[in-house]
Amino acid sequence: MIQKRDTLRGAEIFVRSLRDEGVEYVFGYPGGAVLHIYDELFKQSEVKHILVRHEQGAGHAADGYTRATGKPGVVLVTSGPGVTNCVTPIATAYMDSTPLVVFSGQVPTRLIGNDAFQEVDAVGITRPCVKHNFLVKDVRDLAVTIKKAFHVAMSGRPGPVLVDIPKDVTADSCEYTYPDSVDIRSYRPVVKGHPGQIKKAAKLILSAKRPMIYTGGGVILGNASAELREFTRMLGYPITQTLMGLGAFPATDPQFIGMLGMHGTYEANMGMHYCDVLIAIGARFDDRVTGDLKQFCPQAQIIHVDVDPSSISKNVRVDIPIVGDVKHVLVDLCAALRAHGGKPDAEALKTWWAQIKEWQAVDCLRYNRNSEVIKPQFVIEKLYELTQGRAYVTSDVGQHQMWAAQFYKFDEPRHWINSGGLGTMGFGLPAAMGVQLGFPRETVACITGEASLVMCIQELSTCLQYGLPIKIINLNNRYMGMVRQWQEFFYDKRYSHSYMDALPDFVKLAESFGHTGMRVEKTKDVETALRDALKMKDKLVLLDFITDQTENVYPMMASGKGQHEMHLSPDRELA
Amino acid sequence: MRHILSLLVENEAGALSRISGLFSARAFNIESLTVAPTEDASVSRMTIVTNGSDEIIEQIMKQVNKLVDVIKVMDLSESDHIERELMLIKVTAKGEAREELKRMVDIFRGRIIDVTDNTYTVEMTGDGNKLNAFIKALDPKLILEVVRTGVSGIARGDRAIRT
Numbered sequence: 024m025i026q027k028r029d030t031l032r033g034a035e036i037f038v039r040s041l042r043d044e045g046v047e048y049v050f051g052y053p054g055g056a057v058l059h060i061y062d063e064l065f066k067q068s069e070v071k072h073i074l075v076r077h078e079q080g081a082g083h084a085a086d087g088y089t090r091a092t093g094k095p096g097v098v099l100v101t102s103g104p105g106v107t108n109c110v111t112p113i114a115t116a117y118m119d120s121t122p123l124v125v126f127s128g129q130v131p132t133r134l135i136g137n138d139a140f141q142e143v144d145a146v147g148i149t150r151p152c153v154k155h156n157f158l159v160k161d162v163r164d165l166a167v168t169i170k171k172a173f174h175v176a177m178s179g180r181p182g183p184v185l186v187d188i189p190k191d192v193t194a195d196s197c198e199y200t201y202p203d204s205v206d207i208r209s210y211r212p213v214v215k216g217h218p219g220q221i222k223k224a225a226k227l228i229l230s231a232k233r234p235m236i237y238t239g240g241g242v243i244l245g246n247a248s249a250e251l252r253e254f255t256r257m258l259g260y261p262i263t264q265t266l267m268g269l270g271a272f273p274a275t276d277p278q279f280i281g282m283l284g285m286h287g288t289y290e291a292n293m294g295m296h297y298c299d300v301l302i303a304i305g306a307r308f309d310d311r312v313t314g315d316l317k318q319f320c321p322q323a324q325i326i327h328v329d330v331d332p333s334s335i336s337k338n339v340r341v342d343i344p345i346v347g348d349v350k351h352v353l354v355d356l357c358a359a360l361r362a363h364g365g366k367p368d369a370e371a372l373k374t375w376w377a378q379i380k381e382w383q384a385v386d387c388l389r390y391n392r393n394s395e396v397i398k399p400q401f402v403i404e405k406l407y408e409l410t411q412g413r414a415y416v417t418s419d420v421g422q423h424q425m426w427a428a429q430f431y432k433f434d435e436p437r438h439w440i441n442s443g444g445l446g447t448m449g450f451g452l453p454a455a456m457g458v459q460l461g462f463p464r465e466t467v468a469c470i471t472g473e474a475s476l477v478m479c480i481q482e483l484s485t486c487l488q489y490g491l492p493i494k495i496i497n498l499n500n501r502y503m504g505m506v507r508q509w510q511e512f513f514y515d516k517r518y519s520h521s522y523m524d525a526l527p528d529f530v531k532l533a534e535s536f537g538h539t540g541m542r543v544e545k546t547k548d549v550e551t552a553l554r555d556a557l558k559m560k561d562k563l564v565l566l567d568f569i570t571d572q573t574e575n576v577y578p579m580m581a582s583g584k585g586q587h588e589m590h591l592s593p594d595r596e597l598a
Numbered sequence: 599m600r601h602i603l604s605l606l607v608e609n610e611a612g613a614l615s616r617i618s619g620l621f622s623a624r625a626f627n628i629e630s631l632t633v634a635p636t637e638d639a640s641v642s643r644m645t646i647v648t649n650g651s652d653e654i655i656e657q658i659m660k661q662v663n664k665l666v667d668v669i670k671v672m673d674l675s676e677s678d679h680i681e682r683e684l685m686l687i688k689v690t691a692k693g694e695a696r697e698e699l700k701r702m703v704d705i706f707r708g709r710i711i712d713v714t715d716n717t718y719t720v721e722m723t724g725d726g727n728k729l730n731a732f733i734k735a736l737d738p739k740l741i742l743e744v745v746r747t748g749v750s751g752i753a754r755g756d757r758a759i760r761t
Contacts, residue, residue, distance in 0.1 A: 146612060151623050155666040158611070175666060208761065209608055209669040333660035336653070 028200065033162040033193035034059035037126070040169040041070045043201040046097050048073055048088060048460055050081040054101020055141060056128025059193040073460065073489060076481035078105050080453040082112020082123065083479065087454030089121050090440045091415055092461040093246060095176055098125040103141030106187075107148065111447060114152040116183040118444025119267060120244055122176035123183035124169075125149075131191040132160055145187045154182030162195035170202045179212025180331040181244055212330065216347030216355055224302075224326045224343045225359035231300035232371035233322075233378075234260040237283065240267030240443070241305020241329060241349050248272070248436040250353035251304065257357060258367055261379055263291035265306050267443040270433035275412070280379060281388075284312040285580050286425040289387035289589050290379055292580060295320055296587035297378075303327045305349045308338040309444070310582070318585030328352045387578045387591055388429055397546050399423060399498040399570045403430040405550050406468060406496060409557055414466040415458045417441065419451035419475030422504035425576045427470040449478030452495065456482060459491040466494065466557065473499040473567075474523055483536035486563050494556050495565040497529060500572045508575045533565035544569045600629070601655050602681060602751045605644040605662065606669040606759055609635055613642065613667040620665065626650065626658050630683075630748030641669065641761055645750050670759050678754040684721070685729045686711075688743040689736060691718040699740075706732045717742065725749075 031039065037060050041049065050073045053061045064072050075081040078100045085096030096116075100109050106127035116123040130139040146158050155175045157168050168186055176184040228234065236258075242251050248271045255262050255272055262272050263283040272279055281288030283295055295301070301323040306312070313319045319339055327334075327341040328349055335344040345352055390400045403426050406414070416431055418424040418441040433439045440458060442450040455469040476497055486493060498504075506521040533540030539562050543552045549568065556564040578589045607613045614633060621628050629647040636643050648658060655673065663671050674681070691699050691713075699718055703710055708722035722732060726749060733744065753759075 147615070150612070150616060150619055156612075207666065210666045331664065333657065333664050335660075337657060337660075340653075 028198055030196050031199045032059070032196045033165055033188070034063040036162065036165050036197070036199050037169070037188070037193060038063040038067060038070055039199060040166050040201050041097065042067075044169065044173055046070055047094070048085075049097045049099050050075055050085045050088075050457070051099030052078050052081055052101065052105060054105050054128060056102035056105075056130060056190045057099060057193075059190065060099065060128070072099070073456070074485065075453065076484050077479065078108035079111055079449065080456070080479050080482040080485060082109045082125065083115065083447075083450050083453035084457040084460075084482075084485075085123055086112055086116050086121050086450075087417055087440055087457030088461050089123065089457070090454070091437050091458040093437065094461075095122045095124050095173055096457065098123060100125070101128045101141065102130055102145070103143045105141075106145045107143060110148060110152065113149055113183045113185065115442050115445045115447045115450060117152040117154070119240060119442065120181050121183070122181040124172050124176050125183060125185045127185060127187050129158070129187045129189040132189045133191070135189065145185065149185045152183070153185050156185040156187065158187045159192050160189070162192050163197045165192060166199060166201050167205065170205050171207060174205050174207070175210060179210075180241075213332075213346050214348045214351055216328065216345040216352035218355070220343055220345045221352065221355050221359050224345060225356060225363050227300055227324060227326060227343060228258065228302060228360065229363060229365040229367060231260070232368060233297060233299045233375045234258070234302065234367075234372075235294050235298035235300070235323075236260050236262040236302045236304070237265075237295065237306055238262065238268045238271055238304045239265040239306025241307075242268055242271040243436045245305060245330065245349040246436075247305070247350035247353055250350055250357070254353050254357050257360065259372060260302075260367070261294055261376070263287065263294065265309070265312055265443075266428055266441065268306065269428060269439045270436045273434035274432035275434055280383065282428055283586070284309075285314070285582065286429065286576050286578065287580075288429075289385050289578050289591070290382035292586040292589055293382045294379055296585065298323050301325045303341070304353070305329060307334045310338070313338060313586070314580050314588075315583055315585050318587075385591070387589070390574075390592075394571065395546055396571045397543065397549060397568050399426050399500070399568070399574055400430050401546060402496060402498060402549055402553075402568050402570070403427055403470065405553055406470075407431045409550070409553050410466050410468070414438070414468045415440065415462060417451045417454040417458060417467070417469045419471040419478075420446045420448045421472055421475060421506075422500075422508065422574075422576050423470050423472045423475075423498045425505075426498070431470075448475040451475060452479050452493070453482045455493045456485060456489070456491050459493055460489070468494045468496055470496045470498065472504060473497055473501065473526055473529070474503045477527070480532070483533065483538060483563070487537040490561065491563060492559065492561050493563050495563070497565060497567045498570050499526075499529070499567050500570045500574070501526065502572060505576070511575070512581075529565055529567040533563070538563040538565060540565045540567065542567045542569065599651070599655070600647065600649045600675065602674040602679065602749060603646045603648060603659070603662070604672045604674050604751055604753075604759055605646065606636070606761055607642050607644055608667045608669065609640050609642040610667060616665050616667055617644065617646075617662065620661055621648075624657070624661060626654065632748045632750050638761065645748070647749050669761050672753070672759050674751045674753055677757070679751055680754060681725050681749045681751040682723050683726055683729055683749050684723050684747045685732075686719060686721055686745040687733070687741065688717055688719045690716060690740045690742060692716055695740070702732075702735060706735075708732070
């Protein structure tokens with residue numbers, strides 16, 4: 024066993040640092056600038072390397088892993104194209120605040136700036152889409168920089184951090200020690216919320232007649248699901264969650280009134296519009312949530328809890344901002360509510376719930392369950408039933424993503440994994456790999472569409488290599504569905520380049536990669552196919568569901584409209 | 599509204615581009631930006647003159663503060679402060695105009711720091727308005743070169759930004 028103070032080469036320091044950081048998996052792809060590191064990876068077995076087929080796959084896989092497990096996602100790519108291929112996953116992680124630590128190789132320090140082979144200014148290219156990045160110029164800074172990278176990625180509002188390591192740094196030697204902790208004087212995220220603000224918030228919360236709790240991905244990132252449940256149940260108030268927040272509060276709980284926003288439920292959006300006190304927790308008032316800002320929550324006083332001060336009053340002016348870690352703030356808020364001693368206004372709440380029930384009666388997610396042609400919603404409902412709502416579900420981007428969010432009722436956090444902020448097609452399959460590695464025995468389903476799926480299809484090969492039995496639910500409507508939907512509504516049905524001509528035979532494609540493929544064309548066959556696929560515990564199954572080409576996602580709040588101006592399907596517009 | 603933000607940042611490669619990149623990415627204005635190390639070599643002091651509504655300035659402050667390299671941010675224009683800018687200006691100075699120019703420089707409390715048969719180079723400090731006024735007072739045909747540093751600022755009284 025090597026003792027702590029040994030003199031090691033940079034590449035050894037790198038691998039030892041990951042080990043000492045407790046890293047289980049590194050998702051990566053080798054290349055010239057990282058060969059010393061790969062050589063060290065070869066010599067040990069504690070840090071497991073997952074070889075992807077494209078660096079984009081590495082980034083998304085690490086992202087899926089961190090979103091599901093809560094541990095940081097680690098990526099290793101080479102210089103030049105290795106790191107540029109990883110920019111999309113870095114930006115994806117940045118928009119959804121997930122803690123990726125990306126290590127990129129760099130040309131030797133003496134060649135930096137010389138347009139050397141496979142040289143790119145990785146720090147410059149990634150700067151606008153990382154929480155922070157580093158260029159390590161001296162082997163003596165390597166271990167401490169790695170520690171800093173993990174610290175910055177995981178603390179405060181999490182986010183991706185890139186560490187660029189020139190090849191000579193991995194060849195040079197120095198004494199190795201991995202710090203237990205680091206203190207960065209310019210970086211000290213707030214943890215506790217301001218007690219005065221919390222007291223004020225508690226008072227306002229109890230004075231509400233038409234309250235609404237609106238929570239986002241911050242609750243999941245902050246591991247504050249249990250605290251949110253206690254808070255929400257203590258009050259008996261209705262709760263809505265953003266696309267990123269699903270699962271923090273159980274979807275099957277009667278207090279949950281559905282997702283909000285562009286394709287949120289009618290009741291959630293109406294509740295937002297007519298509430299008098301809005302309690303926003305770990306959510307950032309994204310434009311897909313708020314619609315027209317001028318019409319947003321016109322009657323509400325707003326409390327906003329967020330770890331990132333810059334999220335507060337960025338889009339919507341709030342009345343009581345509380346900067347702090349959501350978990351701590353929710354604990355303090357529950358304590359403040361108890362200390363206040365007051366109770367919610369039961370009479371007002373009864374009337375408010377009666378109003379919400381009326382909105383719920385509209386049954387905004389209704390669709391034709393008797394269709395012979397497969398309705399995509401039906402597939403997701405069946406998947407939900409057959410997995411008892413316990414699967415980990417990743418998705419790509421578009422209609423299938425919205426249907427998955429609407430129809431798969433997530434009761435637990437970190438089970439719904441999708442690219443909400445950046446909207447990255449190609450995310451679903453590699454993300455599912457990361458989730459499956461994190462939870463080898465759980466069911467992992469990737470709900471996708473034929474357009475998104477092919478964007479990272481090469482990762483089927485990675486799935487075979489590591490035996491990842493993902494269930495791919497391909498809702499194949501032969502269109503880029505969401506593009507087609509917008510073209511139908513807003514471009515007079517001119518379906519410009521949204522038709523997926525010349526698609527592969529997905530069954531054969533799955534088989535050619537060594538997996539199982541199934542094509543399902545009739546509604547009556549959906550359940551059997553899903554059952555059969557789920558029974559194959561150790562096989563990846565690609566289920567190609569040939570779905571209704573004309574199905575659209577409803578309800579819909581057109582962009583630039585208010586939350587109360589929702590459209591149901593065309594045959595049942597609201598008055 | 600015009601605001602003068604004073605920043606303490608880590609004196610590290612890339613810190614400047616992080617800050618200027620943030621301004622362009624988020625469509626914030628920069629009127630001027632100055633930066634140099636402080637008495638502590640690991641810390642640089644930056645002065646940024648920007649403008650925007652109260653909401654925008656609030657966002658700028660928060661976003662700048664969020665950068666890992668930024669140690670402190672202060673809006674100098676919130677209270678009493680001093681701002682100064684250095685200008686070097688080269689002007690044609692021939693014949694009778696030489697005397698006139700010399701007088702003008704004295705009035706504005708500048709200094710002539712380089713002299714040739716045909717030119718004067720003048721050093722002048724002050725706030726932006728004073729420097730503008732001097733430029734305006736000159737015959738534009740005589741101006742050969744204007745070099746301005748942009749604003750540096752400091753709070754009046756006991757107020758100070760320290761690491």
